Amino acid sequence: MDRIKNRIEKLKDEINHHRYIYHVQDRIEIADSVFDALKNELEKLEKENPEFITSDSPTQRIAEKPLDKFEKIIHSKPMMSIFDAFDFKDMIEWETRISKIKNQKSTGLNEKIDYFCELKLDGLAISLKYSNGILEQAATRGDGKTGENVTSNVRTFDSIPLKLRIPQKKELEDIGFTKKQIEQIIYTVENGEIELRGEIIMTKKVFEELNKKYKAEGKSVLANPRNGAAGTIRQLNPRIAAERKLDYYVYSLITNFEFKKHEDEFKLLKLFGFKVLKYNKFCNNINEVEIMHKYWDKKRDKLPFECDGLVVKVNNLALWNVLGSIGKGPRFMMAYKFTAEQVTTRVKNVTWQVGRTGVLTPIAVLEPVKVGGVMVSHSTLHNMDEINRLDVRLGDTVVVERAGDVIPKIIQVILNLRNGQEKKIKEPKKCPVCESAVEKVLGEVAYRCTNNNCYATNLRKLSHWTSKNAIDIEGLGPKVVEQLVNEGFINDISDFYLLKINDLLPLERFAEKSAQNLVDALMNKKVIQLERFIYGLGIRHVGEETAMLISNRIMNYELGIKNELLIPEFLKMIQEYTIEKFEEIDDIGGIVAKSIYDWFRDERNLEILRKLDKNGVKLIINNNKPQSTNSFFANKSFVLTGSLIELTRSNAKAKIKELGGKVSSLVSKKIDYVIVGEKPGSKFEKAKNLGIKILSEEKFIKHITHNT
Numbered sequence: 001m002d003r004i005k006n007r008i009e010k011l012k013d014e015i016n017h018h019r020y021i022y023h024v025q026d027r028i029e030i031a032d033s034v035f036d037a038l039k040n041e042l043e044k045l046e047k048e049n050p051e052f053i054t055s056d057s058p059t060q061r062i063a064e065k066p067l068d069k070f071e072k073i074i075h076s077k078p079m080m081s082i083f084d085a086f087d088f089k090d091m092i093e094w095e096t097r098i099s100k101i102k103n104q105k106s107t108g109l110n111e112k113i114d115y116f117c118e119l120k121l122d123g124l125a126i127s128l129k130y131s132n133g134i135l136e137q138a139a140t141r142g143d144g145k146t147g148e149n150v151t152s153n154v155r156t157f158d159s160i161p162l163k164l165r166i167p168q169k170k171e172l173e174d175i176g177f178t179k180k181q182i183e184q185i186i187y188t189v190e191n192g193e194i195e196l197r198g199e200i201i202m203t204k205k206v207f208e209e210l211n212k213k214y215k216a217e218g219k220s221v222l223a224n225p226r227n228g229a230a231g232t233i234r235q236l237n238p239r240i241a242a243e244r245k246l247d248y249y250v251y252s253l254i255t256n257f258e259f260k261k262h263e264d265e266f267k268l269l270k271l272f273g274f275k276v277l278k279y280n281k282f283c284n285n286i287n288e289v290e291i292m293h294k295y296w297d298k299k300r301d302k303l304p305f306e307c308d309g310l311v312v313k314v315n316n317l318a319l320w321n322v323l324g325s326i327g328k329g330p331r332f333m334m335a336y337k338f339t340a341e342q343v344t345t346r347v348k349n350v351t352w353q354v355g356r357t358g359v360l361t362p363i364a365v366l367e368p369v370k371v372g373g374v375m376v377s378h379s380t381l382h383n384m385d386e387i388n389r390l391d392v393r394l395g396d397t398v399v400v401e402r403a404g405d406v407i408p409k410i411i412q413v414i415l416n417l418r419n420g421q422e423k424k425i426k427e428p429k430k431c432p433v434c435e436s437a438v439e440k441v442l443g444e445v446a447y448r449c450t451n452n453n454c455y456a457t458n459l460r461k462l463s464h465w466t467s468k469n470a471i472d473i474e475g476l477g478p479k480v481v482e483q484l485v486n487e488g489f490i491n492d493i494s495d496f497y498l499l500k501i502n503d504l505l506p507l508e509r510f511a512e513k514s515a516q517n518l519v520d521a522l523m524n525k526k527v528i529q530l531e532r533f534i535y536g537l538g539i540r541h542v543g544e545e546t547a548m549l550i551s552n553r554i555m556n557y558e559l560g561i562k563n564e565l566l567i568p569e570f571l572k573m574i575q576e577y578t579i580e581k582f583e584e585i586d587d588i589g590g591i592v593a594k595s596i597y598d599w600f601r602d603e604r605n606l607e608i609l610r611k612l613d614k615n616g617v618k619l620i621i622n623n624n625k626p627q628s629t630n631s632f633f634a635n636k637s638f639v640l641t642g643s644l645i646e647l648t649r650s651n652a653k654a655k656i657k658e659l660g661g662k663v664s665s666l667v668s669k670k671i672d673y674v675i676v677g678e679k680p681g682s683k684f685e686k687a688k689n690l691g692i693k694i695l696s697e698e699k700f701i702k703h704i705t706h707n708t
Contacts (some may be wrong), residue, residue: 001049004045004049004052005049005052007045008042008045008046008049008052008057011038011041011042011045012042012056012057012058014038015038015039015042015058016058016161016163016165016273018030018038039058039059042057042058042059043059046059055134055135055162056133056134056135056162056163057162058162069236070148070149070150070234070236071148071149072142072146072147072148072149073137073139073142073146073147073148073149074145074146075127075139075142075144075145075146075147076195076254077254078144078145079125079127079141079142079144079147079197080144080325080329080330081144081329082311082329082330082333082334082335083329083333083334083335084334084335084337085334085335085336085337086337088290088293090334090336091286091289091290091312091334091336092286094334095113095286097331098113098314098319098323098331098332099113101322101323101331102319102322102323105322111316112285113314113316113319114282114283114284114285114314114315114316115282115283115285115286115288115289115312115313115314115315116261116262116263116280116281116282116283116312116313116315117280117281117282117283117289117292117293117310117311117312117313118251118277118280118310118311118313119277119279119280119296119303119307119310119311120307120308120309120310120311120335120337121199121201121249121277121305121306121307122201122225122226122305122306122307122308123199123200123201123202123225123226123229123305123306124140124141124199124200124201124226124229124230124233125140125141125197125198125199125200126138126139126140126141126150126154126197126198126199126200126233126248127139127140127141127147127195127196127197127254128154128160128195128196128197128198129193129194129195130164130189130193130194130195131192131193132190132191132192133163133164133166133189133190133194134162134163134164135151135154135155135160135161135162135163136151137149137151138150138151138153138154138155138160139151140233148234150233150234152238152241153232153233153235153238153241154200154233154248155238156238156239156241156242157200157241157242157245157246157247157248158245159246159247159248159249159274159275160248160274161272161273161274164189164194164272164273165271165272165273166186166189166190167185167186167189167268167271167272169182169186171271172185172186172268172271175264175267175268176264181257181258184257184258185257185268188255188257189272192255193255194253194255194272195253195254195255196250196252196253196254196255196269196274197250197251197252197254198248198249198250198251198252198274199248199249199251200229200232200233200246200247200248201225201226201229201246201247201248201249201305201306202222202225202226202228202229202232202244202245202246202247202305203225203247203304203305204225204304204305204306205304206225206228206244206245206246207222207224207225207228210222210228210243210244223374223375224306224374225305225306226306228244229244229246232244232246233246247275247305248274248275249274249275249276249277250266250269250274250275250276251311252265253265253268253269259317260316260317260318261315261316261317262313262314262315262316262317263282263315266280279296279303282315283312289310289312289336292310293309293310293336293338296310296338297338297339300338307338308337308338309335309336309337309338310335310336311333311334311335311336312333312334312335312336313332313333314332314333319332320332324705326647326701326704326705341371341401341402342371342399342400342401342411343369343370343371343399343400344369344397344398344399344400344414345366345367345368345369345376345397345398345400346366346367346395346396346397346398347364347365347366347392347393347394347395347396347398347410348365348366348367348394349364349365349394350362350363350364350365350381350387350394350425351363351365351432352428352432353456354431354432354433354449354454354456354457354460355457355460356457356460356461356463356464356538357448357457357538357540358448358449358450358451358452358454358457359441359446359447359448360428360431360432360438360446360447360448360449361380361381361382361383362380362381362382362383362384362387362425363378363379363380363381364378364379364380364381364392364398364410365377365378366378366379366398366400369400371400371401371402371408374402374408376400376402376408379400379407379408379409379410380407380409381410383445383446384425384427384445384447385445387425390410390412390413391413391415392410392413392425393413393418393422393423393424393425394422394423394424394425395419395421395422395423396413396414396417396418396422397413397414397417398410398412398413398414399411399412399413399414427440427447428447431449431450431451431454431456432456433449433454433455433456434449434451434453434454434455434456436449436450436451436454437450438450443591452604455485458485458491458492459478459481459482459485461492461493461538462481462485462490462492462493462496463477463478463481464536464538465493465496465536465537465538466481466496467536469532469535469544470532470535470536471525471528471532471533471536472525472532473496473518473521473522473525474517474518474521475514475517475518475521476496476518476521476522479509480509480518483507483508483509484499484507487507489503492608492611493536493537493608493612494608494611494612494614494615494617495611496522497522497526497612497615497616497617498615499518499519499522500519501515501516501519504518504519526615526616526617526618527617527618527619527620528617528618528619528620529551529619529620529621530551530554530555530565530570530619530620530621531544531547531548531550531551531552532547533619534547534550534551535547537599537605539595539596539599540595540599541591541592541595541596542592542595542596545587546587546588546592549585549587549588550574550585550588550596551621553585554570554573554574555621563620563621564618564619564620564621565618565619565620565621566613566618566619567609567610567612567613567617567618567619568613570619571600571606571609574596574600575600575601577596577597578597579593579594579597580593582596582597587663587664587665587666589666631659631660631661631703632659632703632706633656633659633660633661633703634659634660634661635660635661636661636662636672636673637661637662637663637664637670637671637672637673638656638661638662638663638664638671638672638673638674638675638695639663639664639665639666639667639671639673639674639675639683639687640652640653640663640674640675640677641674641675641676641677641680641681641683641684641687642676642677642678642680642681642684643677643678644675644677644678644697647697647701652675652700655704659704667683667686667687667690667692668690669690669692671687671692672692672693673692673693673694673695674687674692674693674694674695675695675696675697675700676694676695676696676697677697
């Protein structure tokens with residue numbers, strides 16, 4: 001038996017060696033047929049001697065049974081986002097900021113800042129954990145703090161070692177590690193835990209081959225390589241995941257081995273058995289970064305995978321802690337995006353889409369064209385004002401732009417290509433769904449269907465209720481909602497909570513398990529956070545921010561210490577508010593106040609609320625107390641104007657609220673500070689006229705840093 005066990009171990013080592021040679025060093029030592037023969041012998045021996053099968057064996061990449069669902073995983077350290085730069089000016093300003101922070105903190109790190117640049121792969125971030133050298137867990141990024149356990153799928157990818165390769169001492173010495181560091185690295189690989197992060201991608205070649213295969217089999221084709229990778233990771237059947245042949249490239253080692261330079265992490269990760277992009281490069285200064293960016297911006301189409309920019313990182317790891325993080329991501333790295341992709345196409349037609357409040361939105365029907373790897377045939381034109389601003393007409397040749405994952409948009413009409421046969425786009429006269437009259441909203445650019453019972457409007461109201469930012473009911477997408485409406489099961493949002501398994505089983509897309517899952521999801525969402533409930537009702541002009549403002553007002557002024565609320569109690573409270581009382585809430589003006597006031601006095605809406613209560617829906621108060629009550633921001637009101645460089649607008653708002661402040665969109669005497677970014681608008685002038693204190697972005701960031 002020892003002889004068989006030794007043979008199995010030798011076969012595993014030999015197969016792992018050739019996997020490393022092929023995937024990491026990009027060369028071949030033996031023919032494919034010989035490699036297959038080794039794998040077949042190992043599989044035969046393990047089948048005959050199952051007691052010698054281990055989880056790191058190359059034969060154990062694919063699980064026998066599909067999963068029922070993915071379990072949640074809390075990351076040991078958050079998987080943060082990266083700030084974006086779109087031109088060299090942005091990069092110069094970033095370098096100026098981080099240099100200033102480095103100098104202010106008197107770190108003694110006086111050497112110049114240099115960089116390590118990595119191609120920014122368009123895939124899916126995955127965290128891997130190894131214990132005693134064996135792959136233990138793989139998790140998606142998720143929301144940055146919590147991801148999904150996708151270990152079964154990740155095990156199927158040959159580019160990911162099931163067992164870490166133990167580097168030789170000579171290899172580590174060649175990199176420049178000390179004797180103490182070498183001992184620490186080898187010991188940790190063999191006896192400790194190692195965590196790293198990287199990107200799962202689908203190459204262009206695999207994408208094209210799969211789509212050719214799926215088309216021949218009559219299956220749905222993949223939209224683009226990124227969607228193909230993301231869809232593969234979320235396959236519950238690992239055998240399907242194995243078919244997709246995804247690649248994994250590492251970009252970060254979380255385990256601390258006391259490196260000095262970020263580039264050394266890649267050298268070590270390669271020795272562990274991971275693929276590292278050969279295009280990644282050290283740059284002495286920001287000018288070398290620009291040269292690399294320009295080169296790959298022109299050559300990106302030649303790459304075997306989708307790529308949308310460079311990730312530029314400060315190479316000196318000692319500076320990472322000095323620079324720290326702010327908002328959504330770290331200061332020590334920047335995503336330097338390639339130029340947005342633009343193409344030309346023609347406008348064939350304009351259709352009008354009916355929203356949940358009855359507002360009609362013009363949609364341009366385009367001659368299909370590929371933009372940024374995605375085939376585009378439609379683009380929103382927003383409203384008649386936008387149509388008139390662009391002077392876009394039927395038959396026009398237009399420039400369509402797609403930057404990153406942003407929805408493609410028409411940015412320009414090529415006027416010189418007009419032939420005189422183009423036709424002006426006219427405002428709608430009838431609703432395209434119910435053919436009721438359309439009216440222009442007084443004081444707005446919008447046109448609205450006058451039929452309160454319009455089929456399209458009702459569908460969008462129902463889908464809005466189930467959407468992620470509202471009640472977030474898994475399994476109730478727009479297509480399922482439409483099917484339930486057409487079958488007569490759903491008329492308004494209260495009807496969702498009457499659905500039974502037997503109602504769903506006869507419907508398309510539903511088996512017993514999926515029907516049970518949907519009913520369970522609905523039952524689990526009978527207790528709803530107040531702000532989500534208000535937003536989910538679909539009140540005109542009430543977005544997530546306004547819903548939160550109303551919820552906070554009720555929580556702070558009406559409820560005391562109570563944390564649960566019945567719908568009739570909520571209705572009684574909110575019906576006591578006059579329009580003027582709603583206007584007292586910061587950031588709610590007259591139009592929004594009247595819309596809320598009218599909604600809670602419409603008998604049709606009140607009947608829906610009564611039915612929701614009857615069907616067991618209750619409200620819970622999300623007691624989001626600010627983390628700090630002693631900060632600079634506590635109990636102060638802020639308005640933001642202009643473009644912020646270090647933070648997105650949403651992240652800036654979130655930080656203010658987290659530190660005890662309030663955010664408004666209106667400048668008034670109630671405001672304590674106006675935060676001014678680049679190219680501020682009329683709010684800046686109004687603030688100066690009212691004598692309101694002004695904060696530059698730099699001072700704003702200092703206050704955040706001081707309080708975090």
